[in-house]
Amino acid sequence: MGSDNVAIKYELIKVCKQSGARLGRVHTPHGSFDTPAFMPVGTQATVKTVSPEELKAMDAGIILSNTYHLFLRPGHKLIERAGGLHRFMNWDRAILTDSGGFQVFSLSAMRKIKEEGVEFRSHLNGDRLFLSPELATEIQNALGSDIMMAFDECPPYPADYDYVKQSVERTSRWAERCLKAHARPDDQGLFAIVQGGMYEDLRRQSAADLTSLDFPGYAIGGLSVGEPKDVMYEVLDYTVPLLPADKPRYLMGVGSPDALIEGSIRGIDMFDCVLPTRIARNGTCMTSRGRLVVRNARYAEDFGPLDPACDCYTCRNYSRAYIRHLIKADETFGIRLTTIHNLHFLLKLMQDVRQAIMEDRLLDFRDRFFAEYGLFDNDKGF
Amino acid sequence: MGSDNVAIKYELIKVCKQSGARLGRVHTPHGSFDTPAFMPVGTQATVKTVSPEELKAMDAGIILSNTYHLFLRPGHKLIERAGGLHRFMNWDRAILTDSGGFQVFSLSAMRKIKEEGVEFRSHLNGDRLFLSPELATEIQNALGSDIMMAFDECPPYPADYDYVKQSVERTSRWAERCLKAHARPDDQGLFAIVQGGMYEDLRRQSAADLTSLDFPGYAIGGLSVGEPKDVMYEVLDYTVPLLPADKPRYLMGVGSPDALIEGSIRGIDMFDCVLPTRIARNGTCMTSRGRLVVRNARYAEDFGPLDPACDCYTCRNYSRAYIRHLIKADETFGIRLTTIHNLHFLLKLMQDVRQAIMEDRLLDFRDRFFAEYGLFDNDKGF
Ligand SMILES: [Zn+2]
Ligand SMILES: [Zn+2]
Numbered sequence: 001m002g003s004d005n006v007a008i009k010y011e012l013i014k015v016c017k018q019s020g021a022r023l024g025r026v027h028t029p030h031g032s033f034d035t036p037a038f039m040p041v042g043t044q045a046t047v048k049t050v051s052p053e054e055l056k057a058m059d060a061g062i063i064l065s066n067t068y069h070l071f072l073r074p075g076h077k078l079i080e081r082a083g084g085l086h087r088f089m090n091w092d093r094a095i096l097t098d099s100g101g102f103q104v105f106s107l108s109a110m111r112k113i114k115e116e117g118v119e120f121r122s123h124l125n126g127d128r129l130f131l132s133p134e135l136a137t138e139i140q141n142a143l144g145s146d147i148m149m150a151f152d153e154c155p156p157y158p159a160d161y162d163y164v165k166q167s168v169e170r171t172s173r174w175a176e177r178c179l180k181a182h183a184r185p186d187d188q189g190l191f192a193i194v195q196g197g198m199y200e201d202l203r204r205q206s207a208a209d210l211t212s213l214d215f216p217g218y219a220i221g222g223l224s225v226g227e228p229k230d231v232m233y234e235v236l237d238y239t240v241p242l243l244p245a246d247k248p249r250y251l252m253g254v255g256s257p258d259a260l261i262e263g264s265i266r267g268i269d270m271f272d273c274v275l276p277t278r279i280a281r282n283g284t285c286m287t288s289r290g291r292l293v294v295r296n297a298r299y300a301e302d303f304g305p306l307d308p309a310c311d312c313y314t315c316r317n318y319s320r321a322y323i324r325h326l327i328k329a330d331e332t333f334g335i336r337l338t339t340i341h342n343l344h345f346l347l348k349l350m351q352d353v354r355q356a357i358m359e360d361r362l363l364d365f366r367d368r369f370f371a372e373y374g375l376f377d378n379d380k381g382f
Numbered sequence: 383m384g385s386d387n388v389a390i391k392y393e394l395i396k397v398c399k400q401s402g403a404r405l406g407r408v409h410t411p412h413g414s415f416d417t418p419a420f421m422p423v424g425t426q427a428t429v430k431t432v433s434p435e436e437l438k439a440m441d442a443g444i445i446l447s448n449t450y451h452l453f454l455r456p457g458h459k460l461i462e463r464a465g466g467l468h469r470f471m472n473w474d475r476a477i478l479t480d481s482g483g484f485q486v487f488s489l490s491a492m493r494k495i496k497e498e499g500v501e502f503r504s505h506l507n508g509d510r511l512f513l514s515p516e517l518a519t520e521i522q523n524a525l526g527s528d529i530m531m532a533f534d535e536c537p538p539y540p541a542d543y544d545y546v547k548q549s550v551e552r553t554s555r556w557a558e559r560c561l562k563a564h565a566r567p568d569d570q571g572l573f574a575i576v577q578g579g580m581y582e583d584l585r586r587q588s589a590a591d592l593t594s595l596d597f598p599g600y601a602i603g604g605l606s607v608g609e610p611k612d613v614m615y616e617v618l619d620y621t622v623p624l625l626p627a628d629k630p631r632y633l634m635g636v637g638s639p640d641a642l643i644e645g646s647i648r649g650i651d652m653f654d655c656v657l658p659t660r661i662a663r664n665g666t667c668m669t670s671r672g673r674l675v676v677r678n679a680r681y682a683e684d685f686g687p688l689d690p691a692c693d694c695y696t697c698r699n700y701s702r703a704y705i706r707h708l709i710k711a712d713e714t715f716g717i718r719l720t721t722i723h724n725l726h727f728l729l730k731l732m733q734d735v736r737q738a739i740m741e742d743r744l745l746d747f748r749d750r751f752f753a754e755y756g757l758f759d760n761d762k763g764f
Contacts, residue, residue, distance in 0.1 A: 074707040325456040
């Protein structure tokens with residue numbers, strides 16, 4: 001760690017001799033978290049159904065919240081007047097906010113991309129809105145997140161070369177504008193997002209542009225948008241080495257257990273995804289033996305825990321039969337229990353990944369985990 | 383306390399010299415609770431949105447669950463195979479189950495009352511079902527609740543004299559059948575329900591019939607069904623003295639703060655109501671200054687707690703503005719926070735009532751509480 005006054009610092013602890021994955025620690029104004037890390041998503045200033053205390057009990061050191069959603073409701077100025085997002089939502093550990101770019105492109109209708117920014121309509125009420133690099137930065141400064149993301153354009157998959165090239169160049173110009181607009185560099189770190197789709201030379205161009213600007217961290221965006229996983233891993237194989245070794249590397253939108261492990265092997269430090277919380281709301285649970293849809297009739301009289309190998313609050317106290325009953329009866333406590341389990345499962349997985357890195361055996365760990373999770377079986381969902 | 387082997391024992395601790403209210407303790411196979419007590423309602427084997435640990439943190443010593451709902455879903459035999467309701471829902475303190483009678487009459491269509499029992503259709507799927515005193519008892523024996531309720535008929539309000547008289551007589555015959563069917567008197571106490579509508583002589587008849595059978599506790603049913611509160615208090619005035627002093631007295635379906643206090647003054651020991659949890663789900667909170675509808679726009683930027691006088695988890699950590707945001711954004715965590723607050727408010731109110739009884743000043747307490755709650759104002763909801 002340097003002694004310069006920057007909000008976010010990355011400390012490299014160890015590189016796995018077997019896999020090349022790295023064990024580290026990210027220091028923020030709201031505490032440190034060990035990496036590789038998974039960040040639960042709290043879109044609307046709450047991780048759906050769970051309390052801050054429950055997140056802490058499962059060892060979450062950082063959560064993600066969505067700039068786009070908070071901008072629309074309740075509004076970033078209200079949150080600023082509340083004393084910032086940490087205080088508003090009663091979370092005193094680290095928070096990362098995304099830039100809003102991804103939601104503008106995925107959620108809102110009638111978006112028009114201009115050099116100045118993006119015109120779009122609110123998905124809530126159809127209001128005509130405009131988001132620019134400067135405004136996205138202002139919003140995140142108002143929220144007071146520890147890690148902010150530069151406003152980017154995330155191209156769809158597939159997208160043709162010329163489109164992605166233009167988008168990469170615009171994203172670089174936007175990143176520079178975000179850096180200039182950033183009003184609180186002492187207590188908020190602004191990360192840039194490397195784009196470039198599935199084109200190696202565009203990823204190279206994007207990384208070169210952005211690393212020349214010396215951000216305190218770098219994300220890889222535009223993945224996990226529908227491409228096959230092999231394609232994503234290939235992009236990581238050539239993109240991660242383009243990023244500086246002394247900064248955290250964040251792979252956006254990834255949260256399936258296999259991709260968390262494969263991403264770690266490729267040198268990623270941070271991940272986020274709505275997957276564990278979203279599938280929990282359908283009664284789908286990640287377990288050491290693969291996915292389990294607890295709504296299924298086969299679990300009606302199954303009085304064992306969701307995952308016998310799990311020691312989360314849910315698995316220590318409740319049965320599959322009870323959770324199934326709650327979900328069938330539309331009781332939100334059931335969703336809370338599956339959410340706690342899924343988040344605990346991924347956070348525990350990352351603990352195991354870190355331990356395996358420490359012991360130079362992450363490839364062995366991957367193979368055993370994949371076998372147990374049923375990734376080699378055709379009949380198990382993933 | 384006697385030395386005889388009965389599941390439920392009532393211990394009288396003190397009578398308030400000012401009001402006649404009584405302070406006591408009910409001993410059950412799953413611990414004791416102080417009275418007068420309010421019982422949170424966990425209709426479907428869960429108190430909506432809150433965990434057992436949260437209920438314990440607010441000092442709930444007993445909760446109520448609904449026989450009718452559990453009979454329909456997931457079924458009492460499933461819960462019996464799970465090891466009983468306590469284990470199924472992870473609640474190791476006392477549970478009271480109602481008889482199912484009230485729900486059969488209020489929720490289901492096409493009910494036919496016969497001497498044998500009641501034929502009705504499930505409100506979930508229209509299935510034709512039948513509930514009798516014997517089956518209601520069998521269900522509650524399978525659930526393993528500490529306090530069971532005898533299967534009764536709850537007449538509507540208003541109802542004419544002849545109808546209520548027939549109903550009272552049938553309820554007495556049914557209560558005797560429940561007593562005979564009761565298979566676990568050593569670890570479950572069966573309470574009888576005094577009916578009789580708003581007719582003093584029918585209440586007298588009902589109480590005489592039922593007290594002659596020596597149940598370990600008595601409820602007053604058929605109140606809080608739409609009659610004015612004055613009428614309810616009048617019925618309590620002449621009904622409570624008909625009940626034995628050495629048994630707990632339970633007023634069913636009452637949970638507004640004024641009625642809890644007025645009921646306590648009239649010698650009631652136990653209350654239950656869905657009111658605090660139901661209004662919480664609409665964003666309505668009980669506070670020391672009356673009801674507060676936190677959804678209202680006036681609270682959008684109110685960064686104070688729901689109730690400055692409250693020390694519940696919600697009020698210690700979250701603002702009105704945040705809770706309003708959560709509820710507007712359909713985040714269930716918001717409902718959890720209002721539910722925790724409302725239940726804490728009523729459980730704390732009962733603590734205050736017990737303290738006032740101890741100090742012979744319950745009438746003074748009532749007057750001050752009513753004044754602060756705004757019960758004398760016309761512009762405040764109640
Ligand atoms: Zn678990
Ligand atoms: Zn409170």
